[in-house]
Amino acid sequence: MTVTDPGAAAVELAGLTLANPVLVASGCGGTGRELAAYGPLADLGGFVTRSISLNARPGGPLPRIVETPSGLLHAVGMQNPGLDHFLATELPWLAQQGTRVVVSIVGGSLGEYAELARRLGRSPGVSAIEVNLSSPDAPGTGVFDVREPFHAASVVAAVHRDLPRGIPVLAKIRTDVVRVVESARGVLDAGADAVVVGNALPAAMPDGRPAGLSGPAVRPLALRCVTEVREQLPEAQLVGAGGIACADDVRSFLAAGAVAVQIGTALLHDPTAAARAVADLRGAP
């Protein structure tokens, strides 16, 4: 390991130093413990939690995840144990893993987002907040439905206002090529420190229920969105996400102007995918 690929070096994101540019995407790393069975989380640039809501959410009916060519359709319904349980049992463990802990939040109202930001901002071990503004299965789940770019901006403004200084806000927006630049500009103006470009695309389960589409199928779209935002907003700090599975994918997103990337669906296929991408970026054997 004498040659170091610049792709594996530490990066600065929203004022935070990440050991490398590879983060675990929200909802694809369990509570962190399940993933840690395959290698230390400290090897990664950061860990984004599944979206946490104020109150526990039981999640949706089965089937929740269905395979589709080159992708997964999912309608998990943002199952999570709620903020209190997360703070009591999951965050303390995550905070000891030697990686950056980014807590993804989702709310039913602006007030709920603000409350989540206020309480998480005071909790030791939280490196940053990621505001989930692009949940593809939001309709019918009681989650604040971000239909328009100004909706996203108003959520970020509410979070930003109630978050203690020094905790950066990452805004995860929808990869809708037509509106992505407008969305990115809106959340940045509202106080977001960085923009996560990429989430599952709105899709439908075979039975018609709202779902998200993730995986290699959405990667070219996410890359296009990162490129567009980079061109229009050259100062913005971007995190790329969407179907990224290996070191080559990471390189193409970094080349398109992302500071860091998130690996999600690939971990469901291979729990070592993120660690492997980091090792390959380093040129490790």
Next chain:
Amino acid sequence: MSIPTTTTTTTAARTPLHVTAEVLSVKKVGAYHHLTLVAPGIPERFRPGMFVAVSVGGEVAQSRLARRSFWIHRVKPVGGYGATIELVVEAVGVGTRWLTGLAPGARVEMTGPLGRPFALPQEPVACLLVGEGYAAAPLFPLAERLRERGCAVTLVVAGADEAHLLSALEARRSARAVTVVTADGSVGSRGRVADVLDEVLTRSGAEVVYAAAPLGTLHAVAVAAEAHGAWSQTAVEQPLTCGTGLCQGCAVPVVGEDGVARLVRACVDGPVFRGDRVRWVELIGEEP
């Protein structure tokens, strides 16, 4: 009230591995294929009731993202190769057809062993094992472990017909009594598992019932066990996307030890659950 069973293990032994396995052989037995693989580290960590998650490879690799999970049927020491694992696979879809079509020497990405295994009794009590179709696979190594502990093992093996029956012949080595049930009556008695449960529970005097079968049969076993005052351990098979606890796709409705109803994951909180803890009607969607 506590279950008279125990699962003692160290943290290290519980850690699953992600490995590249090598196919040693693929044999067609009845309607199923038996795959023997060299999967370094997995046999050593195996306990009955655990499974492996396989990545579909070949031409469809990367287009088929969900993993395919299989019960570990057997762990065998093989000279020159280290220990091997054996899986029982029914070729029903793209992934299983790819897997059963592999030639010796082919590479397979797999993660395992995964899941919570069957809990073993502390005392040498009488045990009833109920398996149906390929799902009966994890019961064979379980029978051996139970016999080692001095438990009297009674086995019920069931299937649609003879081709969908795992070898009862082999089962006779570790079981005191074997009952065979087929839906068409081609071997053993004709009918469903539920038809023979009362009789074998009475005859065996089983204090613990272990079951690995389709959900409807598992429900019937859980109900019958409770009626006979026996504990039940049911291996719940759900389609698993990741198999590793990451995706929350495999929700199973249970009542926790605290009496609170909740959804847990089949892959890491199971696949083996106490039969009296699963909310079967909700899981199956209807009465069996």
